[in-house]
Amino acid sequence: MHTAPTIITLDQLAARLHALAATDLSRPQDRSRILATLADKLDAARDTILATASEETALTIDELIPEFTRTTATLRLFATRTLSDTTFRTHHDPAPQSPATSIGPPHDLLSRLMPLGLVAVFGASNFPLAYGVCGGDTASAFAAGCPVIIKEHPAHPRAGQLLASLAHDANTPLLYLRDTAPNNAAANALIDHPLVRAIGFTGSTAAGLAIDARARTRMSPLARPDPIPVFAEMGSCNVIVIRAHALRTRFEQITRDLANSLLTRHGQQCTAPGVIICEELADTCNADAFYTAFAQILAQSPPRRMLAPNVATNFHNALTQTLTLPGIFAHTPLATDSQRTAHITPPLAIRAAWNTFDHNTAWQELFGPAVLITGGSLPALLANPRLFPPSLTATLIADPSDHDEHWQPLIARAAAAAGRVIFNGVPTGVRVSEAMNHTGSAPACNAPHTTAVGPRAIERWCRPVTFQNASEPRDK
Amino acid sequence: MHTAPTIITLDQLAARLHALAATDLSRPQDRSRILATLADKLDAARDTILATASEETALTIDELIPEFTRTTATLRLFATRTLSDTTFRTHHDPAPQSPATSIGPPHDLLSRLMPLGLVAVFGASNFPLAYGVCGGDTASAFAAGCPVIIKEHPAHPRAGQLLASLAHDANTPLLYLRDTAPNNAAANALIDHPLVRAIGFTGSTAAGLAIDARARTRMSPLARPDPIPVFAEMGSCNVIVIRAHALRTRFEQITRDLANSLLTRHGQQCTAPGVIICEELADTCNADAFYTAFAQILAQSPPRRMLAPNVATNFHNALTQTLTLPGIFAHTPLATDSQRTAHITPPLAIRAAWNTFDHNTAWQELFGPAVLITGGSLPALLANPRLFPPSLTATLIADPSDHDEHWQPLIARAAAAAGRVIFNGVPTGVRVSEAMNHTGSAPACNAPHTTAVGPRAIERWCRPVTFQNASEPRDK
Numbered sequence: 001m002h003t004a005p006t007i008i009t010l011d012q013l014a015a016r017l018h019a020l021a022a023t024d025l026s027r028p029q030d031r032s033r034i035l036a037t038l039a040d041k042l043d044a045a046r047d048t049i050l051a052t053a054s055e056e057t058a059l060t061i062d063e064l065i066p067e068f069t070r071t072t073a074t075l076r077l078f079a080t081r082t083l084s085d086t087t088f089r090t091h092h093d094p095a096p097q098s099p100a101t102s103i104g105p106p107h108d109l110l111s112r113l114m115p116l117g118l119v120a121v122f123g124a125s126n127f128p129l130a131y132g133v134c135g136g137d138t139a140s141a142f143a144a145g146c147p148v149i150i151k152e153h154p155a156h157p158r159a160g161q162l163l164a165s166l167a168h169d170a171n172t173p174l175l176y177l178r179d180t181a182p183n184n185a186a187a188n189a190l191i192d193h194p195l196v197r198a199i200g201f202t203g204s205t206a207a208g209l210a211i212d213a214r215a216r217t218r219m220s221p222l223a224r225p226d227p228i229p230v231f232a233e234m235g236s237c238n239v240i241v242i243r244a245h246a247l248r249t250r251f252e253q254i255t256r257d258l259a260n261s262l263l264t265r266h267g268q269q270c271t272a273p274g275v276i277i278c279e280e281l282a283d284t285c286n287a288d289a290f291y292t293a294f295a296q297i298l299a300q301s302p303p304r305r306m307l308a309p310n311v312a313t314n315f316h317n318a319l320t321q322t323l324t325l326p327g328i329f330a331h332t333p334l335a336t337d338s339q340r341t342a343h344i345t346p347p348l349a350i351r352a353a354w355n356t357f358d359h360n361t362a363w364q365e366l367f368g369p370a371v372l373i374t375g376g377s378l379p380a381l382l383a384n385p386r387l388f389p390p391s392l393t394a395t396l397i398a399d400p401s402d403h404d405e406h407w408q409p410l411i412a413r414a415a416a417a418a419g420r421v422i423f424n425g426v427p428t429g430v431r432v433s434e435a436m437n438h439t440g441s442a443p444a445c446n447a448p449h450t451t452a453v454g455p456r457a458i459e460r461w462c463r464p465v466t467f468q469n470a471s472e473p474r475d476k
Numbered sequence: 477m478h479t480a481p482t483i484i485t486l487d488q489l490a491a492r493l494h495a496l497a498a499t500d501l502s503r504p505q506d507r508s509r510i511l512a513t514l515a516d517k518l519d520a521a522r523d524t525i526l527a528t529a530s531e532e533t534a535l536t537i538d539e540l541i542p543e544f545t546r547t548t549a550t551l552r553l554f555a556t557r558t559l560s561d562t563t564f565r566t567h568h569d570p571a572p573q574s575p576a577t578s579i580g581p582p583h584d585l586l587s588r589l590m591p592l593g594l595v596a597v598f599g600a601s602n603f604p605l606a607y608g609v610c611g612g613d614t615a616s617a618f619a620a621g622c623p624v625i626i627k628e629h630p631a632h633p634r635a636g637q638l639l640a641s642l643a644h645d646a647n648t649p650l651l652y653l654r655d656t657a658p659n660n661a662a663a664n665a666l667i668d669h670p671l672v673r674a675i676g677f678t679g680s681t682a683a684g685l686a687i688d689a690r691a692r693t694r695m696s697p698l699a700r701p702d703p704i705p706v707f708a709e710m711g712s713c714n715v716i717v718i719r720a721h722a723l724r725t726r727f728e729q730i731t732r733d734l735a736n737s738l739l740t741r742h743g744q745q746c747t748a749p750g751v752i753i754c755e756e757l758a759d760t761c762n763a764d765a766f767y768t769a770f771a772q773i774l775a776q777s778p779p780r781r782m783l784a785p786n787v788a789t790n791f792h793n794a795l796t797q798t799l800t801l802p803g804i805f806a807h808t809p810l811a812t813d814s815q816r817t818a819h820i821t822p823p824l825a826i827r828a829a830w831n832t833f834d835h836n837t838a839w840q841e842l843f844g845p846a847v848l849i850t851g852g853s854l855p856a857l858l859a860n861p862r863l864f865p866p867s868l869t870a871t872l873i874a875d876p877s878d879h880d881e882h883w884q885p886l887i888a889r890a891a892a893a894a895g896r897v898i899f900n901g902v903p904t905g906v907r908v909s910e911a912m913n914h915t916g917s918a919p920a921c922n923a924p925h926t927t928a929v930g931p932r933a934i935e936r937w938c939r940p941v942t943f944q945n946a947s948e949p950r951d952k
Binding site: 069070225415419 | 486497542545546549550553567568569578579581582583585587590593698699700701702703704705735781836844861862865866891894895896897898899901905906907908909910912913915917918919922924925927932935938939940941942943944945946
């Protein structure tokens with residue numbers, strides 16, 4: 001099938017996109033085979049993939065192994081799901097035997113999710129595999145019946161090109177666009193191209209909103225409005241509330257679990273803890289005790305290089321802004337100048353008063369290894385309308401004796417803001433299954449009705465179409 | 477429950493919206509009872525409703541009866557659907573017995589669609605019942621668990637207020653905002669209000685896009701971005717392609733059915749025929765014959781008053797624009813000056829060359845009783861990239877002997893543009909059922925992944941939330 005290379009440059013885009021968009025993915029068994037073959041190719045190159053991604057991103061092999069496993073398992077899960085009518089929400093309402101039972105005319109109706117067409121995927125900096133060239137967006141697009149063009153991520157071009165070459169070997173309908181031109185030329189060319197019918201994006205809020213705005217107002221070559229959907233997973237401030245009884249009975253476990261949640265991948269996860277709030281009773285200093293213990297764990301963890309220079313710069317800038325907020329009264333040691341020059345940073349805990357969180361900036365995502373620790377009474381927490389911010393997750397740690405009159409209101413507030421509410425766990429760690437929802441209210445995500453993880457992610461690349469009287473062909 | 481009146485003015489909005497938004501609709505049986513009671517109240521006032529709506533809109537009682545039946549049947553259908561977990565896509569993935577079978581951490585996950593909160597409904601001019609105060613948007617919002625505020629439609633305030641008073645009698649969580657202030661003040665107040673969490677709109681493309689843009693960029697009182705979803709069903713140019721063999725064998729039936737489809741409700745339906753294309757073979761003048769026969773049927777149908785003065789004005793303006801297109805070479809008699817002054821117009825057939833449809837204006841919606849009739853060979857049709865335009869429907873009339881090599885490409889083109897593809901039928905007439913899809917690709921609708929009709933309309937007013945480890949409460 002493939003003779004032309006999968007990795008292309010911007011000036012090859014127009015010539016190559018037509019053939020890609022014309023790929024026939026209408027047969028379920030073809031889509032399934034593509035997904036399964038791709039998983040096999042990745043497995044065969046596992047060690048090279050892990051080593052390449054680790055070198056480029058400074059993530060450890062141990063951190064990348066679960067991501068690799070999840071990536072291939074997702075491809076294989078979708079290889080089965082693409083065979084099922086349920087995935088495409090197929091529904092047939094035959095013409096009723098008795099027309100009077102029909103609401104409206106007694107038509108025969110058959111509805112199905114239909115693929116949108118070519119999908120452009122803008123992968124994430126922080127998950128070079130699970131949100132990369134052969135990650136969840138690509139897998140779900142293939143499962144939906146959509147070919148894919150990838151915009152190269154500048155943080156890991158070697159891993160990206162390795163994955164693209166494996167996708168080439170697996171004969172997948174995928175192109176990989178090198179991103180070497182200045183001024184977002186590659187990104188804009190994809191957003192504007194009339195054959196691109198949807199976009200998947202994982203990254204910063206500013207970039208996600210800019211892509212969405214451009215896609216929403218684009219015109220076709222026919223001078224018709226031609227908006228296309230963008231599914232953007234953007235910044236998230238993941239809040240954890242620890243109730244007083246739970247903290248008293250499980251102090252060490254909770255502290256250690258949340259520290260590990262932050263330290264894994266050096267805090268560079270969209271679900272990493274952002275703000276930890278300890279419930280205070282009349283006689284407690286829970287936030288102080290928690291901060292002290294948390295800081296001690298972080299002190300055992302060496303400074304690490306961040307994913308990419310721009311990630312380090314953005315983290316430093318956001319951190320600087322946060323540290324100027326009123327009510328920040330302690331923090332663990334910051335990066336030294338020489339560390340900063342090398343894009344290295346230590347993990348950070350920042351102690352803040354509850355009234356710091358009257359400022360929107362206190363709720364911004366610090367994409368990196370930093371968490372704010374604060375405390376307050378439940379009435380004080382619930383009185384702050386900024387709790388919870390729009391986010392991917394909200395975590396509630398509580399024992400049954402914490403289930404007082406504030407408990408249900410707290411859950412309701414969490415569920416109104418987050419895509420996933422976690423009880424007695426940590427926000428990091430995403431199970432890939434039907435009931436997973438990886439999204440959040442806007443602007444954490446621009447499409448809160450969809451998920452980026454799990455089989456329902458396939459629905460993003462589709463729209464429903466009803467065929468009326470299609471199953472009753474008229475006789476001659 | 478209700479003592480305060482349901483019909484409010486703009487200066488009462490702030491005071492009344494808080495109580496409305498706080499309505500507890502979490503119990504399925506409450507939602508179901510509200511919907512069923514409302515249907516009963518409407519049934520009891522059936523004759524008054526029909527008479528009032530008919531007087532205001534100039535639609536006949538016979539035209540309004542099926543709409544009335546559909547409205548109450550939809551309320552009762554949703555009264556049962558709101559009781560079902562399936563409606564809310566509830567899914568439980570328990571923690572797997574063997575953690576190794578989990579993709580990612582073996583969490584217990586429970587997902588469910590959760591209501592967004594207060595919904596503002598901007599009803600349609602043309603369906604005072606099915607898309608009015610107690611229409612499909614309101615019914616689906618109640619079923620989702622969302623209270624509703626209605627913006628009065630200026631085309632039928634008496635019908636609207638009658639329905640609002642019946643909703644009051646039925647104790648429904650609904651307010652009706654009178655629209656008497658200038659400069660869209662009522663609409664803008666609703667779009668901007670922080671308690672309004674979603675908007676349903678049915679009407680013109682210009683108004684729909686303006687509402688969407690405003691809702692997308694709004695800020696909360698906390699100075700945070702606070703975009704809310706708008707579900708806008710806007711203009712649609714419904715295209716009908718009649719294949720040559722079908723036209724030859726069923727000429728009279730097809731002509732009569734399509735004329736009736738246009739004439740019902742005087743063409744003021746979002747699914748009314750817009751462009752009828754007759755396939756031409758080497759030796760046919762099908763479009764001429766069709767136009768002649770169609771015009772003869774229209775000539776039997778008297779001029780009628782349109783829904784509202786602004787509908788008549790917009791129709792006249794769009795029509796004037798269309799008639800200046802090159803290749804328009806015949807049309808049936810236009811409204812006289814005195815008819816126009818009285819907002820009366822005769823039904824119109826307009827004969828156009830196929831190359832007229834190289835212009836975008838030829839595909840604009842003429843919201844009113846006018847249809848363009850044209851013809852061309854299938855290769856000529858398929859060579860025009862503007863076929864099919866984004867629309868609610870595309871209709872294909874064909875006999876089995878028309879199923880040549882152009883047939884599947886024609887179906888694919890129709891399905892890529894329309895929300896519903898109709899075989900051997902007419903675009904008007906919407907069955908309310910699970911498999912119905914009342915939407916179209918953008919910009920006919922701004923949310924092509926959703927439907928405004930049928931039980932899946934309930935999903936619009938929800939977002940998915942996953943509860944992790946919620947079903948395994950920790951012991952003390």
